[in-house]
Amino acid sequence: MKKILGISTLLVVICVATSVMNPQFLTAYNLQNVIRWTGLFGVISIGAAFVIITGGIDLSIGSLIGLTGCVLPLLIMQHGWSAPAALLVVALLGLGVGLTHGLLITKLKLRPFVVTLCGLMIYRGLARWLTGDQTQGFGQEHETLRLLATGKVPLPFVTGFEIPSPVLIMLALGVAAAVFLNKTVYGRYMLALGRNEQAARYSGINTDAMTILAYMICSTTAALGGVLFALDFNLIQPAGHGDFYELYAIAAAVLGGCSLRGGEGSIAGVIVGIAVMRVLYNSINLLGIDTQLEFTIIGVVILGGVTADELAKRWAASRRAAAERA
Amino acid sequence: MSSTTPLLEVRGATKRYPGVLALRDVNLSLQPSEVLAVIGENGAGKSTLMKVLAGIQGLDAGEILLDGKPIRIRSVQASLDLGIALIHQELNLCENLDVAANIFLGREPLRHGLIHEARAAEASRKFLQMVGLDISPRTPLHQLTIGRRQLVEIAKALSINARVLIMDEPTSSLTQHETENLFEVVDRLRERGVSLVYISHRLGEVKRLADRVMVLRDGENAGEISKQDITHDKMVGLMVGRDISRFYDRHPHPAGDVALAVEQLRTHAHPRRRLSFQVRAGEIVGIAGLVGAGRTELLETLFGVERPLGGTIKVRGEATRFRAPREAIAAGVALAPEDRKQHGLILESSVEENIGMAGWFRHRLAGGFFNRRRQAADAQAMIEKLNIKTPHARQMALYLSGGNQQKVVLGKWLALAPRVLLLDEPTRGIDVGAKEEIYHLMDQLAAEGVAILFASSEMEEVLGVSDRVLVMHQGRIAGELARSQLTEEAVMQLATGAETTTVSNL
Amino acid sequence: MRCSFVVGAMAVLLLSVSLGCQKSSSTSSGGGNSDSRPTVAYVTNGIASFWVVAEKGVEAAAKKFDANALVRMPPKGPGSQKRMVQELLTLGVDGIAISPISSDNQADLLREISERTKLITHDADAPKSDRICYVGMDNYVAGRACGRLVKEALPEGGTIMIFVGRLEQANAKLRRQGLIDELLDRSDDSSRYDPPNATLKGEKYTILDTRTDGFDNSKAKANAQDAIVKYPDLSCMVGLFAYNPPFCLDAVREAGKIGQIKIVAFDEDFGTLQGIEDGEIAGTVVQNPYRYGYESVRILAGLARGDESVLPEGGFLEIPHRIIKKDNLQEFWTELKHLLGEPDSE
Ligand SMILES: Nc1ncnc2c1ncn2[C@@H]1O[C@H](COP(=O)(O)OP(=O)(O)OP(=O)(O)O)[C@@H](O)[C@H]1O
Numbered sequence A: 001m002k003k004i005l006g007i008s009t010l011l012v013v014i015c016v017a018t019s020v021m022n023p024q025f026l027t028a029y030n031l032q033n034v035i036r037w038t039g040l041f042g043v044i045s046i047g048a049a050f051v052i053i054t055g056g057i058d059l060s061i062g063s064l065i066g067l068t069g070c071v072l073p074l075l076i077m078q079h080g081w082s083a084p085a086a087l088l089v090v091a092l093l094g095l096g097v098g099l100t101h102g103l104l105i106t107k108l109k110l111r112p113f114v115v116t117l118c119g120l121m122i123y124r125g126l127a128r129w130l131t132g133d134q135t136q137g138f139g140q141e142h143e144t145l146r147l148l149a150t151g152k153v154p155l156p157f158v159t160g161f162e163i164p165s166p167v168l169i170m171l172a173l174g175v176a177a178a179v180f181l182n183k184t185v186y187g188r189y190m191l192a193l194g195r196n197e198q199a200a201r202y203s204g205i206n207t208d209a210m211t212i213l214a215y216m217i218c219s220t221t222a223a224l225g226g227v228l229f230a231l232d233f234n235l236i237q238p239a240g241h242g243d244f245y246e247l248y249a250i251a252a253a254v255l256g257g258c259s260l261r262g263g264e265g266s267i268a269g270v271i272v273g274i275a276v277m278r279v280l281y282n283s284i285n286l287l288g289i290d291t292q293l294e295f296t297i298i299g300v301v302i303l304g305g306v307t308a309d310e311l312a313k314r315w316a317a318s319r320r321a322a323a324e325r326a
Numbered sequence B: 001m002s003s004t005t006p007l008l009e010v011r012g013a014t015k016r017y018p019g020v021l022a023l024r025d026v027n028l029s030l031q032p033s034e035v036l037a038v039i040g041e042n043g044a045g046k047s048t049l050m051k052v053l054a055g056i057q058g059l060d061a062g063e064i065l066l067d068g069k070p071i072r073i074r075s076v077q078a079s080l081d082l083g084i085a086l087i088h089q090e091l092n093l094c095e096n097l098d099v100a101a102n103i104f105l106g107r108e109p110l111r112h113g114l115i116h117e118a119r120a121a122e123a124s125r126k127f128l129q130m131v132g133l134d135i136s137p138r139t140p141l142h143q144l145t146i147g148r149r150q151l152v153e154i155a156k157a158l159s160i161n162a163r164v165l166i167m168d169e170p171t172s173s174l175t176q177h178e179t180e181n182l183f184e185v186v187d188r189l190r191e192r193g194v195s196l197v198y199i200s201h202r203l204g205e206v207k208r209l210a211d212r213v214m215v216l217r218d219g220e221n222a223g224e225i226s227k228q229d230i231t232h233d234k235m236v237g238l239m240v241g242r243d244i245s246r247f248y249d250r251h252p253h254p255a256g257d258v259a260l261a262v263e264q265l266r267t268h269a270h271p272r273r274r275l276s277f278q279v280r281a282g283e284i285v286g287i288a289g290l291v292g293a294g295r296t297e298l299l300e301t302l303f304g305v306e307r308p309l310g311g312t313i314k315v316r317g318e319a320t321r322f323r324a325p326r327e328a329i330a331a332g333v334a335l336a337p338e339d340r341k342q343h344g345l346i347l348e349s350s351v352e353e354n355i356g357m358a359g360w361f362r363h364r365l366a367g368g369f370f371n372r373r374r375q376a377a378d379a380q381a382m383i384e385k386l387n388i389k390t391p392h393a394r395q396m397a398l399y400l401s402g403g404n405q406q407k408v409v410l411g412k413w414l415a416l417a418p419r420v421l422l423l424d425e426p427t428r429g430i431d432v433g434a435k436e437e438i439y440h441l442m443d444q445l446a447a448e449g450v451a452i453l454f455a456s457s458e459m460e461e462v463l464g465v466s467d468r469v470l471v472m473h474q475g476r477i478a479g480e481l482a483r484s485q486l487t488e489e490a491v492m493q494l495a496t497g498a499e500t501t502t503v504s505n506l
Numbered sequence C: 001m002r003c004s005f006v007v008g009a010m011a012v013l014l015l016s017v018s019l020g021c022q023k024s025s026s027t028s029s030g031g032g033n034s035d036s037r038p039t040v041a042y043v044t045n046g047i048a049s050f051w052v053v054a055e056k057g058v059e060a061a062a063k064k065f066d067a068n069a070l071v072r073m074p075p076k077g078p079g080s081q082k083r084m085v086q087e088l089l090t091l092g093v094d095g096i097a098i099s100p101i102s103s104d105n106q107a108d109l110l111r112e113i114s115e116r117t118k119l120i121t122h123d124a125d126a127p128k129s130d131r132i133c134y135v136g137m138d139n140y141v142a143g144r145a146c147g148r149l150v151k152e153a154l155p156e157g158g159t160i161m162i163f164v165g166r167l168e169q170a171n172a173k174l175r176r177q178g179l180i181d182e183l184l185d186r187s188d189d190s191s192r193y194d195p196p197n198a199t200l201k202g203e204k205y206t207i208l209d210t211r212t213d214g215f216d217n218s219k220a221k222a223n224a225q226d227a228i229v230k231y232p233d234l235s236c237m238v239g240l241f242a243y244n245p246p247f248c249l250d251a252v253r254e255a256g257k258i259g260q261i262k263i264v265a266f267d268e269d270f271g272t273l274q275g276i277e278d279g280e281i282a283g284t285v286v287q288n289p290y291r292y293g294y295e296s297v298r299i300l301a302g303l304a305r306g307d308e309s310v311l312p313e314g315g316f317l318e319i320p321h322r323i324i325k326k327d328n329l330q331e332f333w334t335e336l337k338h339l340l341g342e343p344d345s346e
């Protein structure tokens, strides 16, 4: 809990500051939008966190979002598949990609960076080739399916504000992920192997299987994210859809306290991390700051946060050392 | 040898690594309730044999029998299931988890499919008690000292209720007190019918614990010693195959000018303590003290790893303020650090590069090009001088045995021909033969006028090698003992903080 | 102890906010409607020099018609366009002029706008939406004009490659179709669509392929280079988006094929105009982005004040294309420099 205190406070401070400077921030319309974005990006960030916690990295998330985002409408609209069948194929695609990454990384001992960097290029190219660079979408059809991403769930006793469905999906996924990570042996194994793979192996843990599992989780959530983004945008440009999203996911994980060295991180932190980024985007616009500065501000805030966190850690360590001596 | 069926038996074990025959036709037998010490020089194959038993490495040839029945150990899990637990030479714990989680890693108690944290903590308590650790099982591991982590590792091995417990150099980072504690644990386990394999380079420990000693040399059985025949000389003889009677052979030299003068130095670890002392050229000064006394911090500050909080450091008469090790090196100061894997070596680099690294600035040709040939020559010279066991100079440091890795670290600094040599635990994990060589080397360097300041937790070594000993206690210098005053009691008394700063009353 | 995380991040945030505010206050104040002037927004489909010219028009009109105008250029395709529009809606702007990236698939977004404020389209139309009017050019007609430029440059016929940022945008589609139909001497039918990747053979002219780059400059240049390599006897390159022709010109120059490969352009990138002056580019079809911006703001500001008279007849305000060749280049260029220079000179 203490771990996400800093980032949570940051979130609250940004929210309060923005709403003081522009009360429009708190309108139901705006909050719903920010929350929907948080949900969409949160889904993929949760998956990325698993890979990061095992000490790996997945750069192919964005391209996989592009690929699955293209395959779904392609199958449904152009090949006339039923939605469940198409969703199944997309899920299998995610699982298969993750399995492949995991096998290459554990069995052939290739670096995760290299494997997923190649993935980044391969899936993007495939998406463009499969679609002939044609924009994909569902037009005005499949409204029910699209509700997965565009739907809103009314709250009891509250009018005017409804919860966007992606955030519910993210929360469900987040709870499952947190339980998995903290309460099951598999999560424990991932934490262990992320920090000291040899120790985990010498404790009789099948570290390869755990690593593969982490990549499968990541790719599958990326595929789920791809579906949600596709349903939400309803406008999937094969060349650019999902471009850069892996970096948002990684940044959120880092903001949320994951260490790229592995073995550290919490799901709640990741969710708050992505929320911080989405709120920042929103407030930059609402406060009338030049939108050209979006990336700069977000980059600087992440850097500032991580720096402050590191300094705080050192300070705490020296305090503890002093206390031990006393 | 024995009439009863051995609990565990290894026959004809052979294991080849690329370029090295680590085990050749090795036999081992372990009786119930027996403590078998396995000794041998660095790289003799001790750890390899144990890794085979723990399911980490497979054998190229040979068989393993448990209770007289042939078995196959295909994985760590299989080995654990058979009741064989290995405590590794290097710590193998996860700092990001708590103590209980480390103890039960891989065997977590479950409730409804989820980890039962409370039960794990409860069960851990018992094993922590057995190793004499009085800490909460929920303590995050990173808050523990190295010595305590080692005890956690032992507790972890105990927790599987092993029939065979293998300890690969368990005491190399323990304090005197923790070591004593461990011996008691070993005795208790033996009484309970557990068989132990105990690997150590500290022959005193072997003598104290072992029921039988098995010696490996260059991957082969070199002989066995039964309990009544265990003597220091016999062990050394079998291990080294030659006479090393001149173990602590010191040639006192006339001390030269003051090479290192420290006044009122304050370090980050103990900001309120002020340290003052001098080391002369040609002098070997030992720093004794318990773990946590501030020895490593002192050496690191002298080497510019950490900046001093106050005070002055003079190297050969010149006041210095090293902001980084590179400045210390330029001034002729070298430090062989305590933790070789983290600070001493780049494990994925070759032996040659590791030795050459600190001297790269000297291997520069005109225009900044790198003189590989010179590095290779320097490295080869060191490999020969220190007798480093490696198939060739381009072997990755990762694949060397622990002791040989330590020699590479030393070689790296000796290649620079420093004027002030700082050594932190110079012989940790090093076999007797190599120890002798290193002591010899220190003696020789001193004769050449190098000022040597070394920290060590091994009493024998401190007593045997030093011209003078500084004893540290909780960040301050509790006292100074000249060679004539050196006794184990005197050192211990100062190290444990018995309030005496003058030595005259000893 | 974690408080310092917040302190650090906040310090940085505040700093950047104050920096950002300082800069943005000079152009247009964002956010709330603190004054009585209407606030209108002009949303582009990406970032390009073309849109910088449009922005000048927006600024000029904002001054003339006493309005706040916010310009938003989405850096990353549909996702960021959607987000920026939503944020404008949150700000409660009085009207939005948008160049939809793909009108068909963005029906939801356009509906969201039209439900909350006044929606007009510019540059690319969305006829099926509830937009009040469209400000722009008839891209199909402009495409045909471009085709005539190609015919002039290659009277004997030849092979042609088309380069474009995104083919899914209505304006790109129509331009390309107009060009193809003109070259193949087909009748006027703007609803026709020839898929890319298929070679189209006419009597004299063959359209080899259409290459897209997704607004990625390096890609645009590589596309041009690759085409020259792949088709050694290529006779003409047509760049349909503003940045395409200069890259084509670069590639042709590097290959030493100036004169051998003709270049026909769209829009008025500086490099394109220079190319025309140097005789390396045959000519260009220009739109008038300045007037897109200007007219969009004029209409939105009027609508915000309840003045329906600003609306064009039939909901379409045509800003006709122009053909720029060497003979009328100077005149156009001076005008353009004047437009771009004017707001800065005061
Ligand atoms: N993974 C490996 N790959 C290649 N060679 C190895 C590997 N592990 C060990 N060796 C080599 O096998 C030999 C035996 O090493 P081992 O670690 O068993 O020695 P040891 O007796 O435990 O020595 P020490 O006392 O220094 O720990 C050494 O020469 C070592 O360099």
Ligand SMILES: [Mg+2]
Binding pocket: B046, B047, B048, B089, B168, B401, B402
């Ligand atoms: Mg060993």
